[in-house]
Amino acid sequence: MFNPDPITKPVNTKLPKAIITMIEKNNLVMAIKTLAADENISMDEAKVRIDAYETKLKIEQQQKLSTIANKQGIPNQAISFDREQDIEEDSGPLVKNRVKSTKSEQGFKSLQAGVDSQLNDLGYKKPLLPYWLKRVLVIAIIMLGVFWILWRVFG
Incomplete structure (x- = not known):
């Protein structure tokens, strides 16, 4: 006959x-x-x-993720297994100039904040000029020097 509750009987997951x-x-x-x-x-x-x-597989994946996170020192609150509920929107008063950020932007901001806190814990200090800006400045100075030399020679 029909069993209304299939969960009550043992299920072979093999x-x-x-x-x-x-x-x-x-x-x-x-x-x-x-x-x-x-x-x-x-x-x-x-x-x-x-x-x-599927549920057995998801539970195993969550356990593996939790053990990896614990080994790396990430707190359990930082790990969200359900991506739909991880960010709660606050519905404050509307402000004309305020732009609401999307979930991906908020995720990136939280990631950036986490990286910054880890670097601060390690005692890393950010350089005054980023590496890419130093490289661009060196290339610009070399180009100015070459153009000045060419202007003096052919000008």
């Missing part, structure tokens, strides 16, 4: 390699159809098995 490859490539419909055809089970049972495998 899947064939071809199905695992389809899941990793995000071809879930084909994986469900192939699993159902190969093992002569219903599409619902195949979906439950694939969903169980």
Whole structure:
């Protein structure tokens, strides 16, 4: 008969390699159809098995990411596994000249702030002129010198 709660029965998460490859490539419909055809089970049972495998895979990935972050000294609050909820928008009063930044800009700003704090912790001091500006200045001075020499010779 129909089981309204498929979670109550034990699920075998062991899947064939071809199905695992389809899941990793995000071809879930084909994986469900192939699993159902190969093992002569219903599409619902195949979906439950694939969903169980996906959740197991996500949990393993989160655990690996957490261990890597802990080894690098990153706090657990800084890691967000759900990218949709990581930034909360504040709906303050509207200001005419204020431009609201997008999520990617806020992410870059937080990354930049994190890098700056790490460099400050290491005692690194930023140079007065960036490296690229020094290089541009050297090239400009050399070009001015060459043009001055050419002007004196042919002028």
